[in-house]
Amino acid sequence: MKKKRKNKYYNNLSTGFIKITNHGYAFVHIKEFQKDVFIPKNKTHQALEGDLVKIRFYYNNRKGIKVEGEVLKIIKRKTKQFIGILKKSNIKSDDKYGIIKNNNIHVDILVSMKKLEKYHHNDKVLVQIISWPKKLRSPLGKIIKVFGSSGEYKTEIYSLLEEYKMSYKFSKKMENEAKKIFSERIIDLRSRKDMRNVNTFTIDPLNAKDFDDALSIRKLNTDIWEIGVHISDVSHYIKEGSLLDKEAYSRATSIYFVGKVIPMFPTILSNDLCSLQPKKDKLSFSYIFNINSKGEILKNWFGKTIIQSDRKFTYEEVQCIIDQKKGDYYEDIYTLFSFSKILIQNRLKNGGIYMEKVEVKFHLDEKNNPTSLYLEKNNDAHRLIEEFMLLTNRKISEFVSLNLNGIPSNKLYIYRVHDKPDFQKIISLKKIIEPLGYFLDLKNLKIAINHLLKQIKGKPEQNMIENLILRSMSKAKYSTKNIGHYGLSFIYYTHFTSPIRRYSDIIAHRLLYYYLNNNKKRDKNEKYKLKTIECYEKQSQHCSYKERLAIDIEREFLKFIQVKYIIKFIGKEFYGIITGFTDWSVYIDLLLFQTEGMVRLRDIKEDSYILNSNNYSIIGKKKRKTYYLGDKVKVKLMDVNIEKKQIILDWIDYNT
Structure with missing residues (x-):
């Protein structure tokens, strides 16, 4: 006799847009629930980022996840066309397919080797999905357009314009x-x-x-x-x-x-x-x-x-x-x-914000x-x-x-x-700047923001706080x-x-x-x-x-230009300001370049750091040292990924 599955009700059906992580698992937002429905890796069934999907969901309290589900049907693809980079270098002679990598979707797109003769390794291309056989983990595609070699000026401009569907030629x-x-x-x-x-x-x-x-x-x-x-x-x-x-x-x-x-x-x-x-x-x-x-x-x-x-x-x-x-x-x-x-004086007297x-x-x-x-x-x-x-x-x-x-x-x-600004974002701004010694009077917000802008002028944290003010607006x-x-x-x-x-x-x-x-x-x-x-x-x-x-x-x-410029400084040390945290990383604004790089938390060697519940600081498990948004740190430029527009840093000075 078959055991009945607990807490699973398979008659719950709904539709929604799917968000797929780089790791392959996904989430679908449906109106019935405050939290998104979790879709395990093996249950996304050929869905791609942004697709409208039909799902079946059930309650799975044993895993601590309230609602889990699986994709039953793809109602409408968000798009069948993607911009990616062709990888041919590691392909063996008997391989049937070349690989096109795209940072926005969790799978590669395969193109028949027979159709890749006129294309080069690292070409940036527009590819269209033509089919997805059940036996393959990735879809099959055909190349529609080539923009040139990835990382080149014109290639990046015209591929971006294509990606954002912006016209760039006049008939x-x-x-x-x-x-x-x-x-x-x-x-x-x-x-x-x-x-x-x-x-x-x-x-x-x-x-x-x-x-x-x-x-x-x-x-x-x-x-x-x-x-x-x-x-x-x-x-x-x-x-x-x-x-x-x-x-x-x-x-x-x-x-x-x-x-x-x-x-x-x-x-x-x-x-x-x-x-x-x-x-x-x-x-x-x-x-x-x-x-x-x-x-x-x-x-x-x-x-x-x-x-x-x-x-x-x-x-x-x-x-x-x-x-x-x-x-x-x-x-x-x-x-x-x-x-x-x-005119400036009159505008400021009238309550204008001066950035x-x-x-x-x-x-x-x-x-x-x-x-x-x-x-x-x-x-x-x-x-x-x-x-x-x-x-x-x-x-x-x-x-x-x-x-x-x-x-x-x-x-x-x-x-x-x-x-008017979003009140919750203003509250967040207030909480972030207070550990740095700044105050925000919520009763006279415009005056307070102008005062804050004057206070931070010339300080290392100026750029970060200005960006936070802009984001709160x-x-x-x-x-x-x-x-x-x-x-x-x-x-x-x-x-x-x-x-x-x-x-x-x-x-x-x-x-x-x-x-x-x-x-x-x-x-x-x-x-x-x-x-x-x-x-x-x-x-x-x-x-x-x-x-x-x-x-x-x-x-x-x-x-892209910032990342391309910074390559020549790999191995050099710089000062930066902490601008953001995630569960896995710290984002740092490099003061000399006014651009953001990233340190992985696991790469900080002095202690094992975790994100505080307020999301505005990290704390060491052993020494209990805390780093806040806006703190100045010293870092080393370790690596640059032009394709992902990422700057990888190493945290070298913990006591600055």
């Missing part, structure tokens, strides 16, 4: 449409304010080619200046519904890699026609205002203009002019700088290999431009959203919104539902100032132009028609989604 039709726009440009000056006789210049990074914005300034009398913020009038050239418009919407943003840009528009438009180059007549959409010496704005004007930039400045050149108090357009630049300081950005930058050689690293800090020149762009985005948003009497107009618009996004911008402390805010590289700004341009023309009763030929709020909300969500993808892809490529 012949699109290129032809761009050429047609370029050759047929007609300027109707009757509908534009002519600003070509006013001192105007652009301030951009050294290698910039797409100039979105220019500033103009003239003194009207002893106490009043007229300042113009001129933004490229991209929507004049790109008609809604055109081929290029649809492609720009699909991309939603330009992508900025180290040393390369994947533009939202063909370069004939982004770097030439729409770019506000010096000594050329250019069409712009402008915010022009009068301001007195106290920084009070007396008068606003919004509309289409024609400008001519007198000079193209880099941030470094403008910083030199500010520091040395001399140079081209010194008086204009210094006046704008003085006003930018007032100074530090970016890791690299010099590349002719083969695009990183030769040196430098940290670019926001200087006065950066802040000058930033403040006038913030002001423009705010003022345009207010103009649309408020009537002259200050009462909300309820007009439809696209806003850049930023919600909500993500800014686009929406038709205005909830204000928490970080900037603006009630109304939009993105208007970068239409060459952000589609959200083109939406903002079209809507503003519609409202400006709507007020002019004589203009009955306005072609732009308002769509439904649902339509703009869908566009907002799409722009937010694509922005997140672009940020992720840029970060991932930066990590």
Whole structure:
């Protein structure tokens, strides 16, 4: 007589998305349970990461796991295409298959040796699963595309773009449409304010080619200046519904890699026609205002203009002019700088959070290999431009959203919104920084965060704490539902100032132009028609989604460059700051490189360390020594894995 299985009920069926670990066991989230259903290694039945699966589950209290299950059926594959690295070197002559390794799935993909003759060991490829015979532990696939040798600059860029499903080529039709726009440009000056006789210049990074914005300034009398913020009038050239418009919407943003840009528009438009180059007549959409010496704005004007930039400045050149108090357009630049300081003060008084950005930058050689690293800090020149762009985005948003009497107009618009921080993340931040000697007043959070940012300036733990603050914040996004911008402390805010590289700004341009023309009763030929709020909300969500993808892809490529650069330092010792713990490892920010490496807990020789229950520290079993997030330690660079973008460290100094 068969024994009855205890605590197992096989009639429990459900569906969900599967998460498979590198070790092969998996979890499926289903609504009925708070905890995910555990799927043992031998019960995943050919499911792959992210697949929608049908499972049967049961209760298994003997193992201490409440709910265990097995995959019955794969309802829908998340994808059948994967990017991986072809491994041919250790294959014996009688082997039938070559192996393609992918870090995101727990199995290799096999490709018939007969079909691998034209491919090389370590090629990065796009492979498609064609079948998975029951007798094989891995699926069979075919190579669709080869990107080049793994670890090379172009290979990594184009394989990342493919992985994130980001467009990077313009079709012949699109290129032809761009050429047609370029050759047929007609300027109707009757509908534009002519600003070509006013001192105007652009301030951009050294290698910039797409100039979105220019500033103009003239003194009207002893106490009043007229300042113009001129933004490229991209929507004049790109008609809604055109081929290029649809492609720009699909991309939603330009992508900025180290040393390369994947533009939202063909370069004939982004770097030439729409770019506000010096000594050329250019069409712009402008915010022009009068301001007195106290920084009070007396008068606003919004509309289409024609400008001519007198000079193209880099941030470094403008910083030199500010520091040395001399140079081209010194008086204009210094006046704008003085006003930018007032704008910053006003923003901070109003409760804006003030974070100074530090970016890791690299010099590349002719083969695009990183030769040196430098940290670019926001200087006065950066802040000058930033403040006038913030002001423009705010003022345009207010103009649309408020009537002259200050009462909300309820007009439809696209806003850049930023919600309050997640309270639990703020509590976590508070707990992490307290052992380091910092305090966070939760009653006056913005003031407390600004105070904390001042306190950590120049300290080794600055980068880590700034990242923790950023992670505790909500993500800014686009929406038709205005909830204000928490970080900037603006009630109304939009993105208007970068239409060459952000589609959200083109939406903002079209809507503003519609409202400006709507007020002019004589203009009955306005072609732009308002769509439904649902339509703009869908566009907002799409722009937010694509922005997140672009940020992720840029970060991932930066990590690749950092890892590639750091190889030459293997065997050297460095100081680092502890930035994170898991059950198996410690993550350390290498101060010299501003990049994260990892020490395995089992490799720390002085004691056997375990993760404390709060996840913010580790403790030695014997000596009871505790290490916290933010502690400074000395490490040795042991190894680098370019494929996994990992930096392996050894913990050499325990008493720093």
